[in-house]
Amino acid sequence: MSEPDLLVVGGGPAGMSAAIAASRRGLRCTIVDEGFDLGGQIYRPPTSPLRAPEPHPRGEGLRNEVRALADRIEVRKGSAVWGIFEGLRVAVGVEDRTELFKPRAVLLATGAYEFVPPFPGWTLPGVMTPGAAQILVKTMGVAPGKRVVVAGTGPFLLVVACQLLNAGVKVVAVLEASRRAPWLALPFHGFRSPGLLLDGLGYLAKLAFAGVPVRYGRMVVSAAGDESVRSVTHAPVDRDWFPDRSKSEAEEADTLCVGYGFVPRAELAQMAGCALEMRPDVGGWVPARDRDLRTTVPGIFAAGDGSGVAGALVAELEGRLAGIAAAVSLGALDRAEFNRVRRPIDRQLARLIPMRRALDRISAIQPGLSSLVDDRTTVCRCEEVAWSEVRDSIRAGSSTYPTVKVSTRVGMGACQGRFCWPSVARLVAGELKCPLADVGQGSARPPLRPITLGALATSPREG
Ligand SMILES: Cc1cc2nc3c(=O)[nH]c(=O)nc-3n(C[C@H](O)[C@H](O)[C@H](O)COP(=O)(O)OP(=O)(O)OC[C@H]3O[C@@H](n4cnc5c(N)ncnc54)[C@H](O)[C@@H]3O)c2cc1C
Incomplete structure (x- = not known):
């Protein structure tokens, strides 16, 4: 079992800057990302350098900083977190096996997916x-x-x-x-x-x-x-x-x-038991956080688009803040020093947020988007469920996403609803003319990512 001080889930701008900031304060960090390299969505490096455009310089800069701190930051690429359990135990699937991590703190920097x-x-x-x-x-x-x-x-x-x-x-x-x-x-x-x-x-x-x-x-x-x-x-x-x-x-x-637009990936926060709140302005359900980016579960922090879509610059600043806050929570930095170093970060965030919120208001999804489906339109691709089946389920009394899911199988396929639940939830809310928050969300059960039976069978057992 690996026992870093801080386990960072997600190697995008939020995750990389968090690990850099925390390791500079003396924490041993591990970044886990299911991608083939660090960078996340925006700073994804090319796989065919001869044909693809030059990688983004900011992404290269962050990757180089992580490399320079290799004695304190371990990077696990091609590794997907598929479960997070009580006592901050985190299951990571690597090819055909599972590794269990038992860090002192966890940062969820899982980003967002498209809607x-x-x-x-x-x-x-x-x-x-x-x-x-x-x-x-x-x-x-x-x-x-x-x-x-x-x-x-x-x-x-x-x-x-x-x-x-x-x-x-x-x-x-x-x-x-x-x-x-x-x-x-x-x-x-x-x-x-x-x-x-x-x-x-x-x-x-x-x-x-x-x-x-x-x-x-x-x-x-x-x-x-x-x-x-x-x-x-x-x-x-x-x-x-x-x-x-x-x-x-x-x-x-x-x-x-x-x-x-984008939907925050909040499933790990949900599985960990963090309180979530519905924030349509930043993409949907997000973990509730305090000023130090702590979730409601002790030891779990959240930063970047996975906590509310706000773009790469905000993600990087939030990551830095969360990394330093984790160092404070583990006793590697005192609060007075934290208050001093966070000031410029807070100032930069305050500069960026008004523009971001204006963009969110302009691009806010309106109810007419749910009027595009006809009876035969597939709403869940994995389970091939048509809109008419969902509508019939609503007319028969289903009034939440979980009840529609149970009666129609939407969201039960390979993607586990990642692709369809945000739109099905909107369709249900539109049909019932109720707020999106009332429709609820699917449950987040392990394994969160498709894993092999081998990986499941090799899951380490404790005690
Ligand atoms: C497809 C896409 C393309 C984008 N392109 C641009 C662009 O060109 N310009 C722009 O300004 N903004 C772009 N954005 C928005 C921008 O990427 C984000 O605002 C920014 O990257 C957020 O940074 P982040 O660190 O919060 O998350 P991300 O950069 O999304 O990084 C999250 C990382 O977490 C990893 N991860 C998630 N769940 C798990 C798990 N369970 N186990 C292991 N790893 C996990 C992912 O593999 C990913 O690398 C894009 C967003 C998306 C979704």
């Missing part, structure tokens, strides 16, 4: 998330298609559209569901984060220069094709994102990248 609502045609080959297209381009230098429509909401669409242009792809259009006017007001909120504003303007300029239309207040209502996507139909939407299908237009495309 994709179901709509007719969304399961066709060629429909993917913007993040998936980005991974193809960023890590392997592979273009996802020849004619691509990028749709959904949020600034991430602009980032991906530009990366696709760089990869030589024809971007047919960027379709942003929210209206243009609130975007024009962003400089009022973001004047304290000029870097982010300039980035956004740079993306828009690049798209304009390449002749890519960025159309606001439009949503993809369906994708069609025999064996893969051939055309994408989109329509203007009202303030609540209900589409006016009489004004639909179709685009010829072989790829549709569609994503409506």
Whole structure:
């Protein structure tokens, strides 16, 4: 059994900066990440360096700092945490075996995944998330298609559209569901984060220069094709994102990248027994935290997008804060010193948050997004459950995600609901006209990740 001072789950900007900060205060840290290298989503390094673009310099910087602290930071790549149990015991699957960790403190820095609502045609080959297209381009230098429509909401669409242009792809259009006017007001909120504003303007300029239309207040209502996507139909939407299908237009495309923001990965926090709160403004259920980023379970901290989607800069700052707070909690740093070193971090966070919250408000998901399904639309891909089955279950009395799950098997497949539960929960809330929080969430049971029987059989037993 490994017994580091601090076990960091997730090697993105939050996890790396936490381990760096904590190890500099004398803690022995282990970072566990299921990816093939450190970096998380934004700083994912290329797997084919000859074909993929240069890795992000900030990501390289963090990776180098971790390497320089190799005597105090152990890195476990390709290792997935599949369970967290009482007494801070953490089960990690590595190929065909399980290793048990018994750290003195745990930091959950598990990031977020993309949110994709179901709509007719969304399961066709060629429909993917913007993040998936980005991974193809960023890590392997592979273009996802020849004619691509990028749709959904949020600034991430602009980032991906530009990366696709760089990869030589024809971007047919960027379709942003929210209206243009609130975007024009962003400089009022973001004047304290000029870097982010300039980035956004740079993306828009690049798209304009390449002749890519960025159309606001439009949503993809369906994708069609025999064996893969051939055309994408989109329509203007009202303030609540209900589409006016009489004004639909179709685009010829072989790829549709569609994503409506991110959902925090809070399953480990839930399994550990941390109190969660529903925060639609930052993506959904997140662990409740105090000022020191402590969850309600002693010894467990949480930082980054997994505790509320706020972007890579906030994730890195939160990680640093959590790493130092863990050092304080384990007696490696006194509180007076902590209060001194946290001041500049708090100041930087205060500068970034207004811009972030303004973006969250603009891109907040509206109820019309749940109106895209028809009776035959698959809502759970793993178990092949159609919307009509979920709706019938609701009409028969199911009023929460867990009851819909039990009666229809949504979320019981290989992905354990990671892909479908956020959208099914919204569909249930829409049908019942109740707040999302009332619909509840699925349970988080081990194993959280698919593991081999070998890994389960070799789980170390205690006592
Ligand atoms: C697909 C995708 C692409 C993105 N691209 C961009 C971009 O181009 N530009 C931008 O500004 N922002 C981008 N973002 C947002 C940005 O990546 C995040 O804001 C930022 O990375 C958050 O950092 P983090 O450390 O909190 O989480 P992440 O960077 O997501 O890191 C979390 C890490 O935890 C690991 N992990 C999670 N669960 C487990 C487990 N059970 N066991 C082991 N490891 C686990 C994951 O493998 C991951 O490496 C993207 C987000 C996503 C989801």
